Amino acid sequence: MALLTFDTTHKPRQSYASMAVLLAAMIAFPFIASQFGNSWVRILDMALLYIMLALGLNIVVGFAGLLDLGYIAFFAVGAYLTGLLSSPQFAALLESVVNYSPALGDALVKLFGEQIHTDGIHLSVWFIVPLAGLVAALFGALLGAPTLKLRGDYLAIVTLGFGEIIRIFMNNLNDPINFTNGPQGINLIDPIRIFGVSLAGEAGSKATVHIGGLSMPSVNAYYFLFLLLCIVTIFMTGRLQHSRLGRAWVAIREDEIAAKAMGINTRNVKLLAFSMGASFGGVAGAMFAAFQGFVSPESFSLTESIAVLAMVVLGGIGHIPGVVMGGVLLAALPEVLRHVVEPAQQALFGKVVIEAEVLRQLLYGLAMVVIMLYRPAGLWPSPNKEDRPAAALAKEEAEEDAEESRA
């Protein structure tokens, strides 16, 4: 990374210049990519969502050093909340309550009104996004709470369990009261509408969005929204990292007891890490639901949690540009595998020996093992020694010691 640097403390001019170059490239990107078809821009949109997830997880894993293995559950919470509150699903929910217990159902129908009973709730994005962030944050804190006094390992197993549990609920909470519509998932989720402009394009416009005099395909409009959100997330997590709170997280990551001795309220600070990390996942989930138009339990499997974790680990635990790079690499990976590796196998062996999907899993697993063993600070570690997790430092010190003893 000699050409681009994001080290604002040591090389401010260079890093601002590289940020400007990168931003220009990012803005031009969809216009170039859409020449090759909208599906490429769609892939980019998903990549941006995953980068947001990786940045959120980086708060928990990277800054506070607590392993969260069920991060996708917060994504699911955001997505299902959006599904419930901006689609006809709420009407189905009320209907199922009426069938289950007419008295309660009728009371609820009276409370919400006939309009909602027939059409469901359609909240605006301005309510959905903060709500998704808040609810996800609440879940994050609730999950973290039982493990506060214990070693970080317990958080890993509790979150792993939660990731599995939430799938049971998504799959089964359709009977007798229909919250999630079961394995079919929730359909017809409203697209995002900002200042009266629907990002899916108005009806009959063939998914073309007009903003002012400009018109562009719907996927491009979402791209710019997600890019903006990503930049906001990068900015926020960057500011968080160097805030008082961020330093407290690092202190806990390196040595919890020492941090406590320094007067850090470890309980509150850890809870804040869980909930702040989760809230980014919730917001990304809300975006995902509105972008896709439907949500189903399949999108929130353990594999997805692992994918997000692999992004953080591969790029560089705790280093924001590294995490973004990890996100880009691993989000692009499935497409590269599908378009390059599968045809290559076809050409070499006459058939596909290892499917792209299987290969992707292998690479995730391998990345986590190999990176942790040989390059624990990731492919692009932070230039500031104090921002790197102790894993990297311990290794460097060991090497230095070895060199000293040789000399």
Added chain:
Amino acid sequence: METFVQQILNGLVLGSMYALIALGYTMVYGVLNLINFAHGDVLMIGAMVGLTIIKLLNAAFPGLPGGVQLAIAIIGAMPVAMLVNVAIERIAYRRLRNAPRLAPLITAIGVSILLRTFAMMIWGRSPLPFPQLLSSEPIMIGGAVISHTQVLLLVLAAVAMGALVFLVEKTKMGRAMRAVAENPRVAGLMGVDSNRVIVSTFAIGAALAAVAGVMWGANYASIQFAMGTVPGMKAFSAAVLGGIGNIYGAMIGGIVLGIIESLGAGYIGDLTGGFLGSNYQDIFAFIVLILVLTVRPSGIMGERVADRA
């Protein structure tokens, strides 16, 4: 009343499998203070290898009695699972023994994904049917029903746990294990080869997981590459419930969790007025885990688990 006896029996069967798996978690945790996230997948490897052996036996010696097939499958699956678990320790954990905690946790989850993917490549994606090897004639106990496979499972679990207790309490290796669990450094000074102890711990845990895996297949008649996650998580909850690091705790915790789960699944419909059904069986282990961590993190057998760092 009949449902009650039946659920208790089911719980014992389920619980003895959890106990076998939980022992692997708790022993590794005892010596290394590490959650071996790949343990559930070692169970899966055991089940898969067992099934392969049964298929090979059927091809080579048709007409072999089912009981013999099952016995050979278990005996054959054990060394493979032991080898896999020892390799995991060697590759993914040993170098990171003094690294910060996050590092071995991440390699553990990476290894788990790798094992699962390899299994998917070898044995395929779809669930494999596990043949019915023992007589399918049900045995009646006081109005409740239990299968021959389940009786064998209870016996095997009891024998395996008895052997483990003997090993840990009465042999030299067992004493070495207890010493390393207490304090690896001091144990080293006393002449205990802690690496050897750690390797044997992984091997013993894997052998128990292989027994549980093959019997899991025989009991549920279907196995799949991803089968390890849920039993793994539940067995870990059982280990925490019993008091992690304590082998008696893992046994008790496993049985108690099994009984809680099957009673819960049997009565959740009545308790919630039909609102939740037995498809929520899997949430009980999680609720137990959360409750134990909140109320009594040291578990039933009460070893100290608070952060020692």
